[in-house]
Amino acid sequence: MTLSINKHSENIFWFDLSPNNELEFISIYLVVDDKIALIETGPACSINNLVKGIKLAGLNPEDVDYVVPTHIHLDHFGGGGHIMEICKNAKALVHPKAYKHVSNIEKWWQGSSDFLGKVAQLYGRPKPIPEHRIISAEDGFEVSLGSLSLKAVHTPGHAPHHITWAYGDEAFVGDSAGLWYPDLGISFPVTPGYYRHDLALESIEKMKSLNLENIFYTHFGPRVVSNTFEETKKEFELWIGIVEEGYKQQLSSDKILEMLFNKRPGLLETNKNHGVHQKDTHKGTVEGMIEWIMRKNEKV
């Protein structure tokens, strides 16, 4: 497996982590300013590639100052504890709601295993991070990296503990703006079990108000911002509309996914191209949206 480093700008580098040789699934970013920040770690299983990528960028793991997940789903931070052992001088910046899970992994691992099944095993088990090496990042938290600071913008919806990290007019958006397919030029929502559609839309608005030039998806790669957030919001609303229609007709999640395949050009192709970790991602999104609709209906 040969990794290669992409240089986005003077300060931002990124590479395809390729966990279990799956390509174009997880992008890892490095911000190289006076201080060095590693954005996302990927899962535990790809720790060797993560270290390789840091070194290929010309950095020594001991020089990394901050390890910064957008959220702690296993594909984003399952390797957090592993890389913290190697990046000996780094602090981890995590959402207050994620703090206890990364210091004591049992509930986190159990919950992830229950939800992801075999895929959790593929990702591998996280390692705990000692509390004195974790910084809790409230909404608006800022840390200077030198020329610019890294700022925490809480963006719940995909997960309650999701953070978009802004660096000047660029931002690492994790999964809060969905999945970006650069070859198709389109992004689709990604929504797990406890998805909050109302918060996801608010978070998209919040990101739009940052007036960003570029955003960096974890799945997958950089995107120049134009009317990106308007399009993203429309796509989320379109999906929830279709899912709601299918739910009213009491269709299964597979049938609703088929409706989406028919209505969203390119979606079926992305579903076919997904590797082993992402195999049921779009179906999972339909189910996440169904759960949201059910919870919303119960409240009325």
Ligand SMILES: [Zn+2]
């Ligand atoms: Zn993800």
